[in-house]
Amino acid sequence: MTRRCHTGFWVAGLALAGLTIQADAWNATAMAQDGPAVAAPLAEMSSRGDAALLMPGDRLRIDLFERIEPEDDRWAARRRAGRPDQSFYPRQDMTGEFVVQPDGTLPMPLIGNIRAEGRSGAAVAESIAATFEAVIGRTARVTQSLVERPPVSIVGPVRQPGIFRYVTGMTVQHVLALAGGLRRADDNWVRVEYAREQARIPAARERFQRLQVEVQLLRAEREGDGDEPNLRALVGVARNLIDEARNGRQRIREAYAERRATLDAAAVAAQEALDITQDRLAAAAVGVKHREERLKALKPLADANNIGKPVYLEASVQLSEANERRLAASGLVADARLRLAGAQSELSRFELDRRVELDRLLAQRLQEMGEARTALQSSESVVTLLAPEVEADTGALASFDFEIVRRRGNEWERITATPAAVVEPGDLIKFEINRNKIVVANQ
Template sequence: MSRCRAVAFAVLTLLAGRAALAEGGPVLRAGDRLKITFYETMEIPNPAPGDKGQSAGAAAVIQTFYQRVDLSGEYAVEQGGALSLPFFGFVPAAGKPLETLKTDLMGVFETAFGRHGGVTVGLVQRAPVFVVGSVRAPGAYPYAGGMIVLQAVALAGGRDKDPATLSGVVETLREREREDGARTRLKRALARKAALTTGRMGTEAQERLRTLAGPEEATALLGAEAKVLRLEASLQTSDEGSRKAAADASGTEVDLLRKRLETYGAQIAARGDRLRTMEALFSRQVVESERVADVRRDFIDMEGRRRDYEVGILQAEQRQRMAREALDQGNARHRLAAEREIALIDAEIVSAERALSTASVVGATMSAGWARDPVLAYRIVRSGAGGAQVLSVTETDTLEPGDVLKVVIDPRGDEHPRNATAEATPSRADAAP
């Protein structure tokens, strides 16, 4: 009869916990620490200028909230299941969802003060999980949402004095993680190579990727790499366009300076003819020396400016050459980077394949090794309204705050029950006649 009560308790505990979690947040337990903040509603008269009469005064009221610092703070759910609050005394909390406790606290506040108020309740810390038995470091460990039995055992250092069993399981899981990581690296490298290469090499990489990842994941990976390549091609086109524009601008500058020099040369030739004419007239004493000197200075200045034009053309031609060289070098660097990336990807594919093969073999060997070891059994001591109950669970079952997990070696080596409700061992109190 006590065994039936234990099974019923386990079923009701799980169902009640799930329903409460869906409706009002996590179910509170002894040891949980809460941050509670109370607010009180106040109505402050605020008559507007010019308002008269009782109706105007009643309408001009501001409703505001202010925090009750004397009541707010962090409180722990005590072992008796209640919160000890200043002024309010003990308020039952254990077994209630968070939202239900919030509603109760609002009711307690309004009953005590006769005024409306508000309250916020937040979980600061859950009750710890206690791990005992055949583990390396028994003790209390912080509870994390969704924690399963195997995680708690791992926190406790694994199986005690027999690393071939539980620590072997943990190491095998780590090896499986390394295997998954190597497989992910290989898939990404194959997708990148398929996107970068065309022809036979690209097709071969695509087929290997589909074999390794499946059609749907392969299509998604190829699409993502194609998107990245389009962005890279857009950036390359933009850079190449900038370099080509610089080369074209330098060429245009050279052509313009040459045309100007040609026009200027004609002007200098005309000034030279004029200077020779003035010198001939001066030799016959037709013009004065000052006029000849002015024409000669003008001619010399124009000769100086022509040399400046020639220097400018040389500089512009040098800029044009540098711009064309930058354009050619940029294209060459892009081709070299593409070839280098393909070579690096090939090396990454070889490395990932080697790591995947090694991890697969090691994982399979370790799984075969620890699977033959004695089977561990797990028991949870869980407190409830009917007292403490002992439940048989598997390593993937979920723990609750305040649970005591006991790890023992099952001498029978039987398979564990599939869930916490499949088998329940009654507590000593229930087993007593």
């Protein structure tokens, strides 16, 4: 058993020595070619990737090799007689693909974030090696390669708008090809839908404008503004629509005015009746006062038997009758006041109901106007969307205007472009038909 263990240790030692020899050969070659502690990017990386400045969204392949000191590697020390004491081993926990974050940093395990935006991949590799040495306390050799750039995207009348992988040197026309090319009106439903929505637009616009006029008239009527707004200048509609809406509201206003006149007349009549009954009450009060004074003057005479009792009794009866007339006049005054209050209350209720009705009608028309606006915008959007397929020769890119939206630091820049314009990583391509350039397709 002892012999078998010695044999196993001997085989393992040979294997580890072989790995050390391979690592030494790799290090010797790298030192002879590179010189510095940080290696150049891998050979398979494109020349543009090597020179390109990094930006958020870039994906880098990082390989980090840590240097092991001779006293930590006895097998390497035995095999390094007469050669530099360097042994490098890969750090799997710090090797892999890493993405530049929106804040411009490259997150690395153990050593934290490394500033990457606006720097080359080689400069980032040097920073990783320097940071590793400062944090871990060992030197490292770092290689990097730019695996993928931020994708480009396209929106517009293409078959498959979306996001596509960036390739060095690609142009706007390349992105169009990736998106399946311009959309064509090959299907009959496209032309049918286009014609149907185009036919809906005039009626939808007329309904929307009519509701605009009604809303303005209702607002002026609710606010009691005798001067109607200049509707033609306000909403820019035809005269017939304005006259039609105004005539409709005029008939309603006339009915309101007639009802208001009736209520006003009832209130005036009630006020006149109140005035008459109050005059009667005042006259009855004067009569009572005179009868009281006469009875008061006759009482001493009656007590002295200077006048007969029938005279005194007649004066008393006359006073009672005057009091009854005053009481009757008071009742008539109360009734007149009730009728006046009722007429005034009905008039106020009429005005309140009228204002509530105007508010309800205005809210209803505003809702209908919003729905009409939505319907009009929907039809116009469909027509605008399908117009490039129906009206334009889809083979002629000259019928379209192209624009590239490109990030510059923290801002976005809009650039007028052509199909041959070269795009950059992260670009957004927008294009739409220019109706002044349309080449009408042969039907």
